[in-house]
Amino acid sequence: MKFGIAIPNCHGDYADIHLTTEVAHEAEEAGWDGFFVWDHIGDKWGDEVLDPWVMLTAMAMRTQRVKLGTMVTPVTRRRPWKLAREVATLDQLSNGRVILGVGSGGGIEYINYHEPGDVKTYGERMDEALELLSLLWSGERISYQGEYYQLENVRHLPRPVQQPRVPIWVGGVWPNHKPMRRAARWDGVCPIGKNVNMTGQMTPEQAQACFEYVASQQTADQADQPFAKVQWGRLDGKDRGYDTALVSNYAEVGVNWWIENLSWERGTLQELRSFIRQGPPR
Template identity: 30%
Template sequence: MRYAISIPQHPADGAFAPDELRRYLGRAEELGFESAWMTEQVLGAAPGLSPLETLAFAAACNERLRVGCAVFVTPLHNPVHLAKRIGTVDQLSRGRLEVGVGIGGRARMFSAFDVGVEDNLVRRFNEGLQVMKALWTQPEVDIDGEFWQLDGARMEPKPFQKPYPPLWFGGSKPAALRRAVRQGDGFFGAGSSTTARFAEQVPVVRAALAESDRDAADFRIAKRVYIVVDDDVDRAQRRMTEALIAQYGDFGKTLLPVAACGSPDTCAEELRAVAAAGAEMILINPLFDSADQMERITAEVLPQVS
């Protein structure tokens, strides 16, 4: 089992502390975490740092830890700009970037991103990914698409990793899971989905891998887990619920069942279930007291899981 850790990314206005993040990432590297991850939220009531800029900072704080975002809602991005920014951070990190991509839902302020509500998000997603992959791998790109047109376009330098950084796909429906196998390098189960739901998704992914001509060993499966270790179960559940509401709004009121809350033994049991469901990497995601939680989870929980 491999473990990743979330990057604290929700400082209040003016409260970001660079030295604290440096120490946190250095300690994550010392503790043996494989990678550190963020989410993307451009608009919303909760404060949130932009991922690529923060990941560039994070990569400069250490030499081994891989850094990633799960996920970029790519239909809301111009793929040319996103390809350039991703390639740049991959160069700056010397090939330690991981990239999650997803279509996202329709409950978004599309007008803020110059995306029409009538646009087919799946087609926009697929074409945007085609544009990015072409710019990362081809010396000159010609695309006459539905949404983007490129004529003799060149982009240098290419990403440090060849052909490009690993692409993790989000999503939950069977079509999205099969798309991950066709176009990506891994599937990332959402933190807002239960372990039971994840256990239903993994067989779909594995069936698609079996039907494809690719080596299943080259495709990874991961799950984000919101977690808090606290011997006071009521306090753990109360604080987790508050944190989920802060992140997801009213939807967060229903999300406590997705989280691992309580004693080290209880949290370890939850993580063992995630591993049994098929996760090859678990993203440990405290939503508060991140540094303290990382220490407790590493010392008291993870040794019981693997």
């Protein structure tokens, strides 16, 4: 089991670039394996929003080992070629420590900014965008003609350190099947349970059902590749024995990445530093 921290890139002191960077350093020192940030550009929770890629770049400069990434990037409100450059550059800077979490997104970040498309086409656009990311990270010269994206005679260098690509983890609401079928084609799944709030989490039984469905959608070759099965979870933080037992229950159903979901609903980032400094329940 690997353990990560996920924090918002918005609201209160979560939008303090100096504090968030220092906390990422402290998380690595405490033994966490990953540090992830939300990817919002304009938010219903307030006007204080940091750019996630600048955040992650600052964190890369203050860490050596911990994995870094987004949970999750709404790919369809990004230009795939720009996102490809950002991720590849960060992977170079961090010496191959980037994980790209992706989702379809929606809401005010599309409506208020008059982003094109609609919820019925977000999934189709994301499938094309993910294919493009993988092609661009190959470093080969490519042309691409899709329904939503077109490229002609382009080559992206330098390649990411990680090959054949930076790992792509797909988020989605379980038990919706479409995002889980998408996840089966990539490198990991980050399910959020339907009607589970920001301080809750899916049960082991729900997680197991999700993972079994994803596995049923994979080819034999896909099933043989490393695959992240993420629990978007919440530890108690006070009873180490309880937390160890809780994590063990999820490990038994296949969870191999525990991402601790921190937000203002559990406290300010300053208040949660002591929890992070405890480290994960190995």
